Amino acid sequence: MKKIVLLGYMGCGKSTIAQNLSKITNIPFLDLDKCIEKKANLSINEIFEQHGEVYFRKLEHEIFVELLQSPENNIIGLGGGTPCYANNHELLQKEDVTSVYLKASIETLFSRLVNNKSKRPLIANMNEEEMKEFIAKHLFDRSFYYNHAKHKVSVDDRTVEETVQDILAILA
Secondary structure, X not given: XXXXXXXXXXXXXXXXXXXXXXHHHOOOEEEHHHHHHHHHOOOHHHHHHHHHHHHHHHHHHHHHHHHHHOOOOEEEEOOOOHHHOOOHHHHOOOOOEEEEEEEOOHHHHHHHHHHHHHHOOOOOOOOHHHHHHHHHHHHHHHHXXXXXXXXXXXXXXXXXXXXXXXXXXXXX
């Protein structure tokens, strides 16, 4: 049983990189947020609206643990906040888990998020200055948790293919 867990801030490329990695390795990719939506039969936004963040974080933790305990090999893409709650960052250290922090600078994240921020409820209504400030503060707050990953791969000035190759080198 092998689990590859990709984590990092929104816009760092977790889903895109995981999908490409999955094609090359033939290891199925599971997006934690999609697994939560399927189990709850609600969108992430609806879970937040109807039940609040505490309920969401509890559900997120339960499903993350279930995915890690399943007998299949999987690539698991976490939500940006997942490592920061319910001691999820400790699960990144487990023996059968290869956790990879896709590390991106504030500039990289800003340039990736600014053009499709409408799809990101946290930043949808912010101007550019507010967005940069928000990303910087969040990255600072979350870096402690993100840095519990066993491996760090920088995505700044790297193509998806180059980042996938970096991860394959870790897995080799």
